[in-house]
């Protein structure tokens with residue numbers, strides 16, 4: 148039985164995996180940042196990644212826009 152990476156208790160069901168280190172934890176213990184779950188240790192890195200991803204997406208959308216907007 149896997150134990151939660153955040154609180155250390157056993158995970159009976161509904162476990163989620165950290166998007167960075169892959170540690171299993173309770174859904175309630177995980178930090179959810181832009182649709183992905185992160186453990187406490189990785190949540191700071193997750194926030195940074197989420198911000199970069201949003202910026203990258205915005206940049207891509209900007210490039211895809213037609214030159215003529217009318």
Ligand SMILES: [Zn+2]
Pocket residue numbers: 151152153154155156172173176
């Ligand atoms: Zn937990």
Ligand SMILES: [Zn+2]
Pocket residue numbers: 165166167168169170185186187188189190
């Ligand atoms: Zn992690």
